[in-house]
Each structure stands twice: as C-alpha cells, then as structure tokens.
Amino acid sequence: MKTYSAKPKDVKRSWYLIDGSTAPLGRISTVAASLLIGKNKPQFTKHIDVGDYVIITNAQELVVTGNKLEEKKYYHHSGHPGGLRERTLKEQLDRDPTKVILHAVRGMLPVNKLRAERLNRLKIYPDSEHRHEPQKPVIIEIGVKDGK
Secondary structure, three states: OOOOOHHHOOOOOOOOEEEEOOHHHHHHHHHHHHHHHHHOOOOOOOOOOOOOOOEEHHHHHHHHHOOHHHOOEEEEEEOOOEEEEEEHHHHHHHHHHHHHHHHHHHHHHOOOOHHHHHHOOOEEEEOOOOOOOHHHEEEEEEOHHHHH
16 A cells, blocks of 8 residues: 655645634644644645645734733844843733734744745734635634633
C-alpha cells in the first residue's frame, strides 16, 4: 500500500468562523491554528499547506482566565540599547485587540516556510462585522467545559 501525499493543486480550502467572545484566548488560538494547518483533514501532509481560512470575530470581547489581564506581558525591543518596551494584556487589548489573537495563533504554528502563508489566511475583526459572508463560513462553536 502506498502512502498518500497531498499535492498543492488538490487542496480544497473551506472557511470557518469563530466567535472570540465565547471561549478563552488559548482555546480559540489552538482551534484556529489547527484549522490553519489542516490537521482536521484526512489528506494532511506536513510539507504541503492544506489548511483552511479562519475568521475570528469579537476580538474586543476576548475572554481570559485568572489574572492574565494584569500579569501577562508583551515585549518589544527597538534594537537600540535600553529599547525594551513592555505592555500588559489589558493595555494591548485597549490598543489593538486583533494583535493579541494574531500573536497567540502565530506562536502555535510551526516555524517553517508555510507559516506566513497560513497567517495570511487568518482574518481577525474587533467586532462581529466581517466581510466574508459570500464565502459562507462554517460556524465553529467553542464552548468552555463545566459551564465556566
């Protein structure tokens, strides 16, 4: 029996919609990363990009657990001496909530030549409005266990 290997011309991409206000950031990010990679497909192949498009809405109403709003830090360095800057999750959400989700999903994707192309298929919107209705995205329900 031969091993199946997907070919780029055979890839069929679907669209998925995730509501960012229904589950914690980590759960949303793991589901989005899995869909972008294509792990849910039977024709998954590591070296071929078989992933789908993912739309995440309501980034402003992002849910985090514990004290992450005050304790989680985002760092940026300008490249100059003393150029290290840090922001809390709360400050980053006030500034640009889409970057929080982008940073989380980017960190869950494998570091290889396919990562940039996969991130281009991730569409993040701060509110419930998005412009991808013609693609008829499938709604993914991500619930929190135990009703919390």
